[in-house]
Amino acid sequence: MDRREELDGFLAGVERRAFYTARLATLDADDALDLVQEAMTALVQRYAERPAAEWAPLFHRILQNRIRDWSRRRALRGRFRAWLGFRTETADERSVDPIAELPDECGADPAELAERAALGSALESALCTLPLRQRQAFLLRAWEGLDVAETARAMRCSQGSVKTHYSRAVRALRAVLGDAWR
Amino acid sequence: MNESSHDQRFARRAAEQLSRNADAVDDATRVRLRAARRRALDALDDRPGIAARFGVPAVAALAAAVLATVLLVPRWNEEPPQELVAGLGLEDLELLGGAEDLELYEHLEFYRWLEASEPI
Numbered sequence: 414m415d416r417r418e419e420l421d422g423f424l425a426g427v428e429r430r431a432f433y434t435a436r437l438a439t440l441d442a443d444d445a446l447d448l449v450q451e452a453m454t455a456l457v458q459r460y461a462e463r464p465a466a467e468w469a470p471l472f473h474r475i476l477q478n479r480i481r482d483w484s485r486r487r488a489l490r491g492r493f494r495a496w497l498g499f500r501t502e503t504a505d506e507r508s509v510d511p512i513a514e515l516p517d518e519c520g521a522d523p524a525e526l527a528e529r530a531a532l533g534s535a536l537e538s539a540l541c542t543l544p545l546r547q548r549q550a551f552l553l554r555a556w557e558g559l560d561v562a563e564t565a566r567a568m569r570c571s572q573g574s575v576k577t578h579y580s581r582a583v584r585a586l587r588a589v590l591g592d593a594w595r
Numbered sequence: 596m597n598e599s600s601h602d603q604r605f606a607r608r609a610a611e612q613l614s615r616n617a618d619a620v621d622d623a624t625r626v627r628l629r630a631a632r633r634r635a636l637d638a639l640d641d642r643p644g645i646a647a648r649f650g651v652p653a654v655a656a657l658a659a660a661v662l663a664t665v666l667l668v669p670r671w672n673e674e675p676p677q678e679l680v681a682g683l684g685l686e687d688l689e690l691l692g693g694a695e696d697l698e699l700y701e702h703l704e705f706y707r708w709l710e711a712s713e714p715i
Binding site: 424425429442449461534551552556558586587 | 601602605606609610613614616618624625627628629631632634635638639
């Protein structure tokens with residue numbers, strides 16, 4: 414089997430899960446596809462020559478980096494737009510709905526909330542309420558089966574942080590999902 | 596059953612559910628994923644040489660510098676708000692220089708006009 418076939422097999426095996434992970438973070442199929450495309454291309458361009466056994470952790474790391482950058486870029490763009498005067502919010506407007514002040518890594522505008530509802534499952538909705546880092550830790554540890562060290566490398570943080578994010582994620586998800594999931 | 600084994604059981608069930616959800620993507624998405632994979636594999640044949648590897652970051656850095664100049668010169672004497680600069684690092688400036696952001700600021704005048712326009 415040549416390298417192209419090997420890579421094709423690897424990418425075919427991870428693409429749906431990668432798309433699902435990106436979709437949970439972006440709540441937008443097009444953005445999610447873009448992130449998966451970028452991650453696939455980066456893996457092929459930079460790491461095709463590496464042993465196939467290294468591709469999975471490398472791909473997870475690239476994808477998680479892209480998702481993190483996407484989230485930061487989105488937040489930063491919002492701050493600059495506000496500063497440049499595209500959208501100004503008075504103190505009165507802010508005080509109308511205190512819930513709007515709560516952090517929401519998935520975004521809080523009505524269109525996204527509607528889209529989130531369309532995602533369907535209670536688990537998906539619960540995952541969307543988690544901060545990005547907790548969601549990453551949970552998906553990588555519980556779903557992708559990475560150990561603490563591999564998860565720490567993929568998330569570019571310490572193993573202690575992974576343990577903290579993971580346990581908080583599990584606690585939050587169990588609290589949200591209730592008895593049916595215990 | 597203690598708390599830890601409850602957590603492990605929960606994680607297993609969640610993982611099974613996530614796998615089912617991920618496998619249930621619609622046909623259109625499967626086709627788009629396959630196309631994305633093919634495009635990525637095409638990059639195997641035309642991986643960038645040294646010039647391209649160093650050339651792209653250089654162009655990106657230049658674009659970021661131009662963008663920063665365009666945005667900041669009109670506000671040279673203004674003190675930036677604390678909530679804007681808090682925690683802002685070089686990495687954030689790099690993110691701002693991303694292609695879609697350049698596109699946003701290329702349409703700066705349009706957005707300003709839109710903002711100033713009366714709602715119908």
